[in-house]
Amino acid sequence: MRIGILTGGGDVPGLNSCIKAVVNRAAASGHEVLGLRRGWAALVETNPDDSSTAAANTLPLSPGNVRTVDRTGGTFLHTSRTNPGRVMGSRVPAFLGRKDDPAATVDLTTHALRVLDHLGIDVLIPIGGDDTLSYGLRLHEEGVPVVAIPKTMDNDVHGTDYCIGFSTAVTRGIELIHNLRTSAGSHERIAVIELFGRYSGETSLITGYLAGVDRTVISEVPVDIERLAGLLKGDRAANPSRYAMVTISEGAILEGGEMHLSGDSDPYGHRKLGGVGATLGAELERLTGAGIILQVLAYLVRSGSPDSLDMMVAMNYATMATDLALEGAKGRMVALRGGTYTSVPISVTKEGVKRVDIEEFYDSEQYRPRVRHVGGKPMFFY
Structure with missing residues (x-):
């Protein structure tokens, strides 16, 4: 054969x-x-x-x-x-x-x-x-x-x-987010970390959950920027180091908007995602008055062993x-x-695409993972 x-x-x-x-x-x-x-x-x-x-x-x-x-x-x-x-x-x-x-x-x-x-x-x-x-x-x-x-x-x-590929993406994302804390804290800024996830927010959700970031935005739930800004402003004020962190899926949608696509389609009809992190960062800076660090992890979590x-x-x-x-x-x-x-x-x-069960694992009001009653659940919650 x-x-x-x-x-x-x-x-x-x-x-x-x-x-x-x-x-x-x-x-x-x-x-x-x-x-x-x-x-x-x-x-x-x-x-x-x-x-x-x-x-x-x-x-x-x-x-x-x-x-x-x-x-x-x-x-x-x-x-x-x-x-x-x-x-x-x-x-x-x-x-x-x-x-x-x-x-x-x-x-x-x-x-x-x-x-x-x-x-x-x-x-x-x-x-x-x-x-x-x-x-x-x-x-x-x-x-x-x-x-x-x-x-x-x-x-x-x-x-x-x-x-x-999923575990390595999450593992590497956690490491990079923790490294980013030193700069976010030094400059007292809000760090916006954009992660993979066109239609599923699982990478942002699990990475944010394990890294302990303040807020997590996923593809499945359109985000109210004003509410998120208020939450992050409070997170930053409550942190002795005066910084806050939020992860966002590349396919996330801002409330009233649409998915961010960059450039023309490739020869096979695919358009790249990109830009939602920058848009979110600009709006957060306007609404909170805090400086912003934007970090798109992209190929850093895809590369390597x-x-x-x-x-x-x-x-x-x-x-x-x-x-x-x-x-x-x-x-x-x-x-x-x-x-x-x-x-x-x-x-x-x-x-279809496997998506996050938002009723079970996500708080859409607080933009945070909601993990509870894990007894009897499989390792990856699905």
């Missing part, structure tokens, strides 16, 4: 550990693993009639060439946000024929299926978030055996309690996904549910 593996979307710590574990488990059973470079882009850029393109877009993997990859973060296979189901005409490879309208969206799935057949891939293991896995579902529906692995800093893939939890989950997800693939499973996604490793139909990913 030949297993294809790829990483799509944003990088997270733990991807290399995951890839290595798949390779070692497959090799131990006498099977091959072929790495697809730059995520789904490998299927777009490979020309079955030109062997040089396959060499540029794939990498045969063995225990020997993955021996040390888990010692660093990121993904040595590289990644992209390519989705072959919707490629802008300007990004269609020349060998497939450029489109008259460069802005038109083209579905290259027929080509992708031809490439998979050309590469001799029997089963595919995509590692990614909702967008990457949505195309994994598309291929499953086209008859390709797929066993998916969820990863995202936002921890928002539907159907699983945990995604690779994984923590022990992300390494463990990545390796266990990989082992489980490989076992499922070798058993002939199709259309599955490995998952953690209630603290137990399991698998779910990959179709659950189209049911």
